[in-house]
Amino acid sequence: xxxxxxxxxxxxxxxxxxxxxxxxxxxxxxxxxxxxxxxxxxxxxxxxxxxxxxxxxxxxxxxxxxxxxxxxxxxxxxxxxxxxxxxxxxxxxxxxxxxxxxxxxxxxxxxxxxxxxxxxxxxxxxxxxxxxxxxxxxxxxxxxxxxxxxxxxxxxxxxxxxxxxxxxxxxxxxxxxxxxxxxxxxxxxxxxxxxxxxxxxxxxxxxxxxxxxxxxxxxxxxxxxxxxxxxxxxxxxxxxxxxxxxxxxxxxxxxxxxx
Numbered sequence: 001x002x003x004x005x006x007x008x009x010x011x012x013x014x015x016x017x018x019x020x021x022x023x024x025x026x027x028x029x030x031x032x033x034x035x036x037x038x039x040x041x042x043x044x045x046x047x048x049x050x051x052x053x054x055x056x057x058x059x060x061x062x063x064x065x066x067x068x069x070x071x072x073x074x075x076x077x078x079x080x081x082x083x084x085x086x087x088x089x090x091x092x093x094x095x096x097x098x099x100x101x102x103x104x105x106x107x108x109x110x111x112x113x114x115x116x117x118x119x120x121x122x123x124x125x126x127x128x129x130x131x132x133x134x135x136x137x138x139x140x141x142x143x144x145x146x147x148x149x150x151x152x153x154x155x156x157x158x159x160x161x162x163x164x165x166x167x168x169x170x171x172x173x174x175x176x177x178x179x180x181x182x183x184x185x186x187x188x189x190x191x192x193x194x195x196x197x198x199x200x201x202x203x204x205x206x207x208x209x210x211x212x213x214x215x216x217x218x219x220x221x222x223x224x225x226x227x228x229x230x231x232x233x234x235x236x237x238x239x240x241x242x243x244x245x246x247x248x249x250x251x252x253x254x255x256x257x258x259x
Contacts, residue, residue: 043217043234052205057213057220060201060231062168063141065152067220067233069163071136074152078141085141085150096137097128098156098241100248105133108253135161147171155240158247164236172227190226197224 048054058067063085064077078085087093097105102124109123128134135157141150153165172193175186201222206212211222218235 046206046210046212046217046221047215048212049205049207052203054213055202055205055211057211057222057231058233060211060220060222062166062229062231063150065150065163065166067163067166067231067236071139071154071161074139074163078139085143085148088140088142088149092140093136094138094140095134096156097125097133097135098158098244098248100245101128101133104248104252111253111255132157155236156244158243159236159240162236164233164240166229166231168229168231170227173225174227193227194224197229 060066063083065074077083079087105124105127106120108127109120112123114120114123125134133156135154137154137156139152139154141152142148148168148170151167151169152163153167154161155164170193172189173186175182201211204210204224206221209224213219213221216235218238220231220233222229222231224230
C-alpha cells in the first residue's frame with residue numbers, strides 16, 4: 001500500500017499557495033508564500049536500534065504542541081493563554097488552498113469569463129473560503145529572549161485541519177566568531193541542548209537521532225539535529241493530500257460535453 005501511495009504522489013506535483021489575512025480584512029494578496037510539499041511525500045526508511053523499543057511519539061510535545069492537535073488547540077496554547085512563545089510579528093498565521101482545488105477553482109473562474117490574474121486570484125480564494133476549502137496551514141511562533149522558533153503545519157479541512165508537523169529551531173549550531181573560545185562555547189551549547197533533549201524524550205531508538213513509533217516511516221516520528229527538532233506524521237500528510245486529489249478530481253466542473 002505504501003508503494004502504491006508513493007508512486008501515485010511521485011506523479012503529482014503539489015504546492016500550496018498561502019496568504020495571511022484576518023476574517024474581516026478581505027483578500028490581501030501582498031504576502032503570498034509558496035510551499036512545495038513534494039519533499040514531505042518522500043519518507044526515509046527507519047529501523048529500530050538493537051535492544052531498543054518503540055515509543056509513543058504521538059505523545060511527544062514541543063512546548064505543549066503535539067501531532068494531531070486542532071487549530072483551536074494550538075490557538076488556545078499560544079494565542080489565548082500566556083506562553084513562552086508568541087506569534088511572530090509578521091505572517092504568524094498562514095492560510096492555504098490545496099493546489100488540486102486551486103486548479104479546479106481557477107478553471108471554474110475562467111469559465112465565468114474572469115481572466116485578469118488579480119481577479120482570478122480573488123475569485124479562487126473567495127470560492128475557496130465559501131466552500132470550506134481555505135484552511136489554516138501554518139502557524140509561526142518565536143521566543144524573542146532566546147531566539148527560538150516553532151513552526152507548526154496543518155493538514156487541510158479534508159482531514160480535520162490538524163497538526164502533522166512541528167519544527168523547533170534555536171541558535172545552538174551558530175558560532176558567534178572564530179577561535180578557541182567560540183569553539184568551546186559552541187561545543188558546550190550542543191552538549192547542553194542534547195542533554196535537555198535526552199532528559200525530555202529519552203534516548204533515540206533509531207540511529208543516533210530519531211525516535212520512532214514503528215518501522216513504518218509514515219507513522220509519527222521525531223528527528224533531532226544540532227539546534228533543531230522535527231516532529232512529523234507523514235502518513236497523515238499523505239492521506240490528506242490523497243483525499244484532496246481524489247475529491248478534487250471527482251468534483252472538477254468539466255463542460256457538459258455531449259457525444
